[in-house]
Amino acid sequence: MVAQSAIYQLIVPKEKLQKVLADEIKAVSEEKKYYNMDIQRINQHTSAFNEITHYIESDNGKEKVEVWFARELQSVLGYARWENFTIAIGRAVESCKSQNINVNDHFREVTKMISLAKGAKREVKDYMLTRFACYLITQNGDPKKEEIAFAQGYFALQTRRAELIAEHLQQVSRLETRDRLRASEKQLSRNIYERGVDDRGFGRIRSKGDTALFGGHTTEDMKLRLGIKSTRPLADFLPTLTIAAKNLATEMTNYNVEQKDLYGEQSITAEHIQNNVSVRQMLGQRGIKPENLPPAEDIKKVERRVASNEKKIEKTSNKLPKKVE
Structure with a gap:
């Protein structure tokens, strides 16, 4: 360092x-830090992330799986270039592997059609991501960017109330x-x-x-x-x-x-x-x-609580179904 x-x-x-x-x-x-966003700003970011949340059926068909698509996430996280965003995705995949977690449970390469000039369309690569995958991506981004600082909290918590994200x-x-x-x-x-x-x-x-x-x-x-x-x-x-x-x-x-x-x-x-x-x-x-x-809370207790919450992310994040229509 x-x-x-x-x-x-x-x-x-x-x-x-x-x-x-x-x-x-x-x-x-x-205290001009993105980590000290007010509730109104947090609600604005929450709405933006909620709007790009999709739901697909799980393998058993009894529950819905929250998913996000990388091309949409790229924009909300403030990445101007897809090439730069794929670097963060690649690092997140490596982080997933290093934890001995099945990458296919959380990252799935897919394709999507994008519109070009004069009504033309082109097929491009995209990724379907679970909450855990999105969290790993934000962990490999720049936390000085407000969107990424917020997203780290958004994807870390299963219950996304503004007060909990702020905390x-x-x-x-x-x-x-x-x-x-x-x-x-x-x-x-x-x-x-x-x-x-x-x-x-x-x-x-x-x-x-x-x-x-x-x-x-x-x-x-x-x-x-x-x-x-x-x-x-x-x-x-x-x-x-x-x-x-x-x-x-x-x-x-x-x-x-x-x-x-x-x-x-x-x-x-x-x-x-x-x-x-x-x-x-x-x-x-x-x-x-x-x-x-x-005084503030004993930082050792805060460290343990944050670490415990982070360990729960993968367990509480629904896995991608083996087959996606």
Whole structure:
């Protein structure tokens, strides 16, 4: 994984870095993520996906099987080119195989007629897909695209009520944000170990960063304030917004440690404190004080629930009939 600080160095000129970081802080404070779509937007997407849902008879003829066609799904997911969409389908098929699941139960190559100019028609390749197949396809798409972020929740749930989809999307957003913080802290630890700071020093740097972000409250203060066991990481109980704020401050530290070639605990601590202060100030301008936000559910429980739901997708997704008329 390439650290975001490294990406900044590659694509952002030095004089533009502060604007980029300011924009990110603004996005963090306003939680401008597709995963936080409002109910109205979710209902709009739900209608679009429901409109391309088809039903065919199962092998026993006693129930209906939900299916989608790739050509229609391509459009709703925002793919402009069929060739690009087939790449995601191919990856989904490989993912299905890697789980030792019969591909033919969920992916079926079919043909359809498309209209051309002057009333002409042409036969093209298409795919009939189950809910599980559609879910795998969205997992191999770009979650930064609103349609794909939504679709991951839509196909993950058997009951597609807007509130449940919204809850699922928010849970996934929090898990991904927590993963990004882990990655940026791991990168910071590598950076500072090369610059004369040991494990204890790293712990002190992180703690002083927390104190700056939370307005003078130490990491232990915040654990007591939020009712968190001293042995558990504070970030595992923070809301998505606060985790994202911590991650941004850490990425800023990563960037400046490298750019300024900082060395030693004192200079790196000062840098990390300043970055957390900057993030806190930007949040404060929008009336947000991180220390006053309520705790979130234990992220370990969220991880288990999301993982459990994902394991159920294939089992609750009806298989394609062996013969399709």
